[in-house]
Amino acid sequence: MRYPIILNPDERLHRTNRPVEMITDEVIDLLEGLRETMIAHDGIGIAAPQIGKNIQVAIVEVEEGEYLELINPEIIDTKGANRDVEGCLSIPHVYGVVERASEITVRYYDREGDEMEIQAFDYLARAIQHEIDHLHGILFTEKMIEQIPEDQLENYMEEHEND
Ligand SMILES: [Zn+2]
Known part of the structure; x- marks a missing residue:
C-alpha cells in the first residue's frame, strides 16, 4: 500500500515515537508500505512518522541492494564528522547542508525480530x-547549516563532489 506523505509543518513529524514491542503482521505490512511509498517518491529513506505511524520503524536504501529495515534502531557509536546536502520527502524543495557522523554503529531489530548490529559509513x-x-521527531532542517536553493543544487554538488 502506498501511503500519502505527511508534509512539514505537521505536529506528527515532531513527536517522539514508541518502540515496536512485537513484530506483528501490521508491522510487516507497514514495512512493505513504506518501501512502496519510498520508491514511488524516488526517496532513499523514509520513517513511519512520515506516513502518520507513531512507531520506531524506518527503511533506508541509498543504493540498490543496500536495503535496510530498521526496527527500534539506536546509534550506539559514532566516529568522525562530515558535511553533505540532504533533502526530505516531508519537506519538498528544501535542501541543505547538515553535519553528521561519518561512521556509525547501529543496533536494531530486523523483521524476524533478530537483534542486528551494523557499521555504516558516509552516505549510508x-x-x-x-x-x-x-x-x-527531529527534521534535518533543524540541523541545517546552510540551505542550498533548489536551482543551485546541481552546481553545489559538482563543486563539492570531491569533498
Ligand atoms: Zn526525512
Whole structure:
C-alpha cells in the first residue's frame, strides 16, 4: 500500500515515537508500505512518522541492494564528522547542508525480530542518521547549516563532489 506523505509543518513529524514491542503482521505490512511509498517518491529513506505511524520503524536504501529495515534502531557509536546536502520527502524543495557522523554503529531489530548490529559509513551513515532523527521527531532542517536553493543544487554538488 502506498501511503500519502505527511508534509512539514505537521505536529506528527515532531513527536517522539514508541518502540515496536512485537513484530506483528501490521508491522510487516507497514514495512512493505513504506518501501512502496519510498520508491514511488524516488526517496532513499523514509520513517513511519512520515506516513502518520507513531512507531520506531524506518527503511533506508541509498543504493540498490543496500536495503535496510530498521526496527527500534539506536546509534550506539559514532566516529568522525562530515558535511553533505540532504533533502526530505516531508519537506519538498528544501535542501541543505547538515553535519553528521561519518561512521556509525547501529543496533536494531530486523523483521524476524533478530537483534542486528551494523557499521555504516558516509552516505549510508547519513541516511540512517536522518531517518533515526525522524523517529525522535527531529527534521534535518533543524540541523541545517546552510540551505542550498533548489536551482543551485546541481552546481553545489559538482563543486563539492570531491569533498
Ligand atoms: Zn526525512
